[in-house]
Amino acid sequence: MMGFKNFRCARIILGGIKTMHMIRKAQMNDGDRALSPVQQFYSLFA
DSSP states (O other): OOOOSSHHHHHHHHHHHHHHHHHHTTOSOOSSOOOOHHHHHHHTOO
């Protein structure tokens, strides 16, 4: 891997990776309804 060019880019990329891991582990589900990973991802932008 070439590495990150600056700290801002590293923070953005690692934040996205962390979010995807949380979605995969179903840590972003609402308490009363279970969403698929795709629905969780799209709910971030709605």
